Amino acid sequence: MKIPTNFLHNKGNIAPMIALAIALIALPFALALVGTAWVRITNFAVLFVLLSLGLNIVVGFAGLLDLGYIAFFAVGAYTYGLLASPHLGVHLPFWIILPIGALVACIAGAVLGAPTLKLRGDYLAIVTLGFGEIVRIFMNNMAAPINITNGPKGIAQIDSFQIGPIDFGKVDTLGGLIVSGPIKYYYFLMLALMVVVIINGRLKDSRIGRAWVAIREDEVAAKATGINTRNIKLLAFAMGASFGGLSGGMFAAIQGFVSPESFILNESIMVLAMVVMGGMGNIWGVIAGAVLLSFVPEILRYTVEPVQMAIFGKMWIDPEVLRMLIFGLALVLTMRFRPAGIWPESRHRREMTAAAK
């Protein structure tokens, strides 16, 4: 795989970049030909990429195992839902709410981070797992005595994005081209993705990034070299959470509906699997992991049934069961044969090859 990994600094070879850009711009229209559902699936994949990049800061860069990351996604989604729906009768524009959602999630991240500063590994995982569940249960129960979150029924009729005359919830035609809502969101998501990737890349190479790596490797030694481990760890939690909150806001707008069901533990594990399977610490690996793990189950959803019918003439195994079975097997095999992930960070790869010798 010799795709330029130094994308952000690569000035020489620009042709593959342009080709990739054109492909990404044309993608939603090509997908729309197959079905708008695929544009939606792609949008969710991009959302998961954003989430994975956020979690990668916490898990990949700083080495803090977080099993409740989806809580920040939930916080962002509910912030958006509450500030742009008939539920509270507030209708703020998205460019105000998205930053608010990121900020609220950022604070939530610091709140989770503060009491867990002395914990590592398994212990930290348990506490973050608890935190994730608390947030979800909160959303589930904050319907009485004052109805804030509308409980398990969730918040519906959430406003879509609106930029001037362009409503992301409606279909437009542009010179004969049908531009559906999901296609508009696709472009917005890609824009957000570009910003997040650039921020991530910068962070990784910064002083803060080096401090995160040091903490991941050995916290006592990191302290001894003069790193303020407390603040730097809090920063990892807060930054990771902000990206989660940002994605959550976009999720709420795209869905038009949020309920606690969307933020179960399974989702946290899924995002973590994307980070680990893609290649912890490597931005491009994490993106690859998120794209794969988002698409593979969907592709299987559409292929398992016809393939079975073609081979056996009837359904032997329930497609939903088989789909998850194949997916699980793929995960196991990947981790068996590429333990550092599909596209690992050079450091992890170095370690893994050293261990193999």
Place this chain on the structure above:
Amino acid sequence: MNKPESSPLLDALNLEVHYGGIAAVKGVSFSVMQGEMVCLLGANGAGKTSTLKALARMINSTGEIRYAGEKINELPSHVLINKGLALVPEGRGIFARLTIAENLTMGAYHRQDKAEIAADVERIFTMLPRLKERENQVAGTLSGGEQQMLAIGRALMGRPKLLLLDEPSMGLAPIMVAKVFEVIQSVAAQGVTIFLVEQNALLALKVCSRGYVMESGKITISDTAPNLLADARVRAAYLGE
């Protein structure tokens, strides 16, 4: 060996460390003079590492710690390196997945003077040629002794005045221990004050000018190194006689 000056660089007064209800260090007092090389001896669980961690502010303690005339009890650990107090933690604590060169530059994390940092890396490579050969290797692939040397080198990148060393001989083959101690002595010869925690009493007393013996959280003997080497109690307890 440098002549000790009269002012103490490090002064501990009634230092106590508690883990929950258990007292690990029960009111110890000691001092290290500028340019001196002093060791703290004792068996497993005597409280040596706890004492050292307290000095480096890795754990909380009561009593008083004075470094270069300043009370440092309340300071966070990460500012101490700016003041010239560096710790080489027990079990080496290198960054296993970073290269040797990266490990060394990480030791200069608090410094901004890029050119000087590069010069210091070269200086340490001259002192530790074995590391220079493996400059771009991952530190985790080094042998135990080399890792210990790297840990010392990394601490030196902070340009310390006082180096706290926690059991540099731990888990090393005798030949490697000798080499590590050569490095420590050459660091001392450059004028760095050294406070050394060791179980290997014989070796420590050979390189240090003074020593303290710690037993169940208390300092029981304090003397010059030659006297400690001759002391019947020390010989019986730590030199296997």
